[in-house]
Amino acid sequence: MNQISESRMELPVTRREWIKVSAAFAAAISTQDLLAAKMDPPLEIIDCHTHFYDPSRAEGVPWPAKNTSLYRTVLPQNLRELPQYRPVTGTVVVEASPWVEDNQWLLDLAKDDPFVVGIVGNLNPGVPEFAEHANRLAKNPLFRGIRVSSNRVNELLMTGELDDFRRLADLDLSLDVNGGPDSPQSVAMLAQKVPQLRIVQNHIGNVVISADAPPEDWVSAIQAAAACPNVFCKISALVEGAARVQNPVPTEPDYYRPYIDVVWNAFGEDRVIYGSNWPVSERGSSYAFLQQLSMDYASSRSKSALVKFCSVNASKAYKWVDRPGRKAT
Structure with a gap:
């Protein structure tokens, strides 16, 4: 057998x-x-650079200017309704208005809309009333920092008046800096002076994006900022940078890749942040295209890099608030 x-x-x-x-x-x-x-959980996507405003309100708005395509009511619901490459699950809003009380207007707007996970306000450091305004606004957990121009940073570096930047750090707030291709150098100098402050370079320094190799001065500036561990960089305003050369902008990813490579190689996957600059970005392309451009690039690096780029790094920089009901809006 x-x-x-x-x-x-x-x-x-x-x-x-x-x-x-x-x-x-x-x-x-x-x-x-x-x-x-x-x-695999759904991809968390926090758009860390949007602008909301309402020109129809009684007091109007100081920005954007009348007779432009941007001069219309722009609210969170308008962003949610856009055709998107991948669904955005929240946003950090940047206040462009210099009117102090417009910071409160954004906070009031966000109060009943959990889609808004943070506000980057607009205050002027170095003036006597800065501390009062910063302390008051910081009592709202959605107020996550302020944005200033690189020119203002340079002025205060020259005079040595850096106490208000230290105050931001003490309040656990961040600082966004916006400026031209040399602005990352200013960011680097401030980051060295106030290492406890989380700083976010806006729009990769607003460099003009062309078919030419990235400018050496801009590359050096980006590398200087990236050498400071307390500095992050938003990969945003890519299409705006390209639109300065040609509009409609190129749709080939390789056109933008050399510039994104510079930023990504300098900052690494742990300090790059997704932002759209919408609705300003409309001047260059659709929301879906700019989303696809940056997200496909991040995905080409690695799956984990995409996750960090879309939300995790922003949580480190801004400490945005994960609000109940956010993903149901």
């Missing part, structure tokens, strides 16, 4: 049996892949 059993075990598998086994194996693998895909 043992010999018979052994001889049966040694019989070759028929073609039909092999097909059945192969099909079963393939089905098992497909099921495992499907289960693995289901285990």
Whole structure:
């Protein structure tokens, strides 16, 4: 009996049996892949550079200017309604108005809309009333920092009046800096003077993006800012930079890649942040295109890099608020 059993075990598998086994194996693998895909959480995408405003309100708005395409009511719902490459799950809003009470207007707007996870306000450091305004606004957990121009940073570096920047750090707030291609140098100098302050370079320094190699001065400035561990960089305003050369802007990813490479290689995957600069970005392209441009680049680096770029790094820089009901809006 043992010999018979052994001889049966040694019989070759028929073609039909092999097909059945192969099909079963393939089905098992497909099921495992499907289960693995289901285990991956949806991608969290926090757009860290949007502008909201309402010219129809009684007092009007100081920005944007009348008779421009931007001069219209722009609110969170308008962003949510846009065709998107991948669904945005929240936003950090940047206040462009210099009117102090417009900071409160944004906070009031965000109060009942959990889609807004943070506000970057507009205050002027170095003036006597700065501390009062900063202390008052910081009592609202959605107020996550302020934005200033690189010119203002340079002025205060020249005079040595840096106490208000230290005050931001003491309040656990961040500082956005906006300026031209040399602005990362200013960011680097401030970061060295106030290392406890989290600083976010805006719009990769607003460099003009062309078919030429990235300007050496801009590359050096980006590398100087990236050398400071307390500095982050928003990969934003790419299409605006390209629109200065040609509009409609190029749609080939390789056109932008050399410039993104400079920023990514300098800052690494742990300090780059997604931002759209919408609705200003409309002057260069659709929201879906600019999203695809930066997210496909991040994805080409690695899956983990994409996750960090879309939300995790922004959480470190801004400490944005994960509000109940946010993803249901």
